[in-house]
Amino acid sequence: MAEPGEAVSYEELQLAARNHGLPLEAMAYDLTPTGLHYLLTHYDIPVLDAAAWRLRVGGLVEHPLEISLDELRSMPRRTVTVTFECAGNGRASSEPRAQSQPWLVEAVGTAAWTGVPLTRLLERAGVQQGAVDVVFTGADHGVERGVEQDYQRALDVGAASAEDVVVAYEMNGAALPPQHGFPARLVVPGWYGMAQVKWLTGIAVIAERFDGFQHHAYRLRGDADEAGEALTRIEPRALLVPPGFPDFYSRTRVLRPGPVEVQGRAWSGWAPVTGVALSVDGGTTWAETSLDEGPADSPHAWRRWRARWDPSPGEYVLCARAHDASGRSQPVEASWNRGGFANNSSQRVRVVCLPG
Numbered sequence: 206m207a208e209p210g211e212a213v214s215y216e217e218l219q220l221a222a223r224n225h226g227l228p229l230e231a232m233a234y235d236l237t238p239t240g241l242h243y244l245l246t247h248y249d250i251p252v253l254d255a256a257a258w259r260l261r262v263g264g265l266v267e268h269p270l271e272i273s274l275d276e277l278r279s280m281p282r283r284t285v286t287v288t289f290e291c292a293g294n295g296r297a298s299s300e301p302r303a304q305s306q307p308w309l310v311e312a313v314g315t316a317a318w319t320g321v322p323l324t325r326l327l328e329r330a331g332v333q334q335g336a337v338d339v340v341f342t343g344a345d346h347g348v349e350r351g352v353e354q355d356y357q358r359a360l361d362v363g364a365a366s367a368e369d370v371v372v373a374y375e376m377n378g379a380a381l382p383p384q385h386g387f388p389a390r391l392v393v394p395g396w397y398g399m400a401q402v403k404w405l406t407g408i409a410v411i412a413e414r415f416d417g418f419q420h421h422a423y424r425l426r427g428d429a430d431e432a433g434e435a436l437t438r439i440e441p442r443a444l445l446v447p448p449g450f451p452d453f454y455s456r457t458r459v460l461r462p463g464p465v466e467v468q469g470r471a472w473s474g475w476a477p478v479t480g481v482a483l484s485v486d487g488g489t490t491w492a493e494t495s496l497d498e499g500p501a502d503s504p505h506a507w508r509r510w511r512a513r514w515d516p517s518p519g520e521y522v523l524c525a526r527a528h529d530a531s532g533r534s535q536p537v538e539a540s541w542n543r544g545g546f547a548n549n550s551s552q553r554v555r556v557v558c559l560p561g
């Protein structure tokens with residue numbers, strides 16, 4: 206944990222330089238151009254040979270499988286349009302700050318992922334009685350807080366059987382790039398990023414709850430020795446495309462007086478977003494914005510929102526808040542937890558409107 210007011214460390218900078226965020230102006234695109242999608246990799250990006258790669262499906266199944274990339278590509282495919290967000294998004298603004306990847310608000314992106322529904326693979330393998338969890342193993346390997354490991358996450362059998370969970374081999378219509386999981390990754394719509402296992406090599410059905418490192422790490426805790434609550438689905442969040450043009454160093458926004466359309470995106474992993482409110486006075490007063498339809502059949506893709514604003518010369522702080530059909534609503538100030546996870550406090554964008 207950083208001391209209150211402590212500067213970002215060399216180690217945090219090292220992580221930030223590897224794991225880039227979405228440039229917020231790229232929220233203009235419904236589908237994030239692949240190179241602009243945020244990126245988070247715990248260890249190294251593995252270099253994998255497509256011809257030698259196999260996906261092994263085993264454990265508590267009738268027929269263990271070993272599937273090549275060609276075979277995966279020959280199976281019935283499905284495309285899902287999904288907004289991913291890292292569970293650590295917002296961490297750098299939580300106080301005191303957990304020392305890890307120091308995201309501000311930009312650990313988000315939306316892509317069309319094409320692959321084979323996981324449930325088809327599980328049907329082919331034949332899940333046996335007594336199955337509890339399905340464990341996904343990535344080809345990447347590292348050591349984290351003293352524990353050497355392959356990156357692994359699990360879903361319970363119910364969540365793993367949802368029709369929209371896919372083993373994806375394409376992103377936005379092209380083969381996955383190395384950094385996003387080539388040759389295949391798991392896509393679990395609505396869940397935070399840690400569930401989206403990249404460089405997938407193994408799927409194992411087990412008869413107990415999986416207890417791997419990444420399940421201990423991704424929990425909401427007030428104290429280090431608390432059991433805490435597992436992170437699963439994405440809390441609602443709205444972001445605005447910073448209006449006007451930026452000051453290079455501070456990134457304060459500069460505008461000329463007169464009407465502008467302020468716009469952004471909003472998403473939630475729990476239920477469709479039902480509204481976004483905008484404040485131009487740092488959260489004192491709010492007005493509802495207008496919300497576009499999301500892409501058809503994609504309840505887990507972000508939606509665009511828009512509002513007219515007619516600023517006069519002066520200084521402003523713009524904030525946005527989303528609420529969703531499950532009754533969840535984004536707080537101005539989210540409650541604190543040790544990992545700096547799920548910090549969906551509303552974004553604050555400083556704007557200077559010049560004299561006319």
Ligand SMILES: Nc1nc2c(c(=O)[nH]1)N[C@H]1C(S)=C(S)[C@@H](COP(=O)(O)O)O[C@H]1N2
Pocket residue numbers: 242243244245246247248289290291292342343344345356384385386397398399400401402403404
């Ligand atoms: N194998 C593997 N999968 C992984 C990770 C990883 O380090 N290794 N990082 C996870 C985390 S924390 C996030 S936020 C997402 C990021 O996906 P992206 O880099 O494709 O945007 O991948 C997840 N899947």
Ligand SMILES: [Mo]
Pocket residue numbers: 245290291292293398399
């Ligand atoms: Mo993440």
